[in-house]
Amino acid sequence: MIVCAPVTMDGNIDPRWGRADWVAIADVQDGKINTWREIEVSWSRLHDEGTEGSHHARVVKFLREQGVEAVVAHHMGDGMTRMLDTMGIPVHLGASGDARAAVQEVIS
Numbered sequence: 001m002i003v004c005a006p007v008t009m010d011g012n013i014d015p016r017w018g019r020a021d022w023v024a025i026a027d028v029q030d031g032k033i034n035t036w037r038e039i040e041v042s043w044s045r046l047h048d049e050g051t052e053g054s055h056h057a058r059v060v061k062f063l064r065e066q067g068v069e070a071v072v073a074h075h076m077g078d079g080m081t082r083m084l085d086t087m088g089i090p091v092h093l094g095a096s097g098d099a100r101a102a103v104q105e106v107i108s
Helices: 052-066 078-087 099-107
Strands: 002-007 022-029 032-040 070-072
Touching: 002 052, 002 099, 022 099, 032 099, 052 078, 070 099
Parallel strands: 002 070
Antiparallel strands: 002 022, 022 032
């Protein structure tokens, strides 16, 4: 399973999903994180460029390109939550602290 989580530079969950600057892509197999890649997405800068719909489309494109099957985050807006639900991507909210531990907790 491919899990995406917004991360800060110090490895914690970024509380801003749609405005995160970095996200982690974790490849999880048998309840363990096999690979962990952190990717700069610059969503904080891009969020207000264009319409809300264009930002959501940007996020969708990224998630599809990465093959994301679940999202772990602290918070996200209702529109984004509905969009991910429509895509069939489970969203696990309320995450905080160490990002790897937060992902591990959801997949365990």
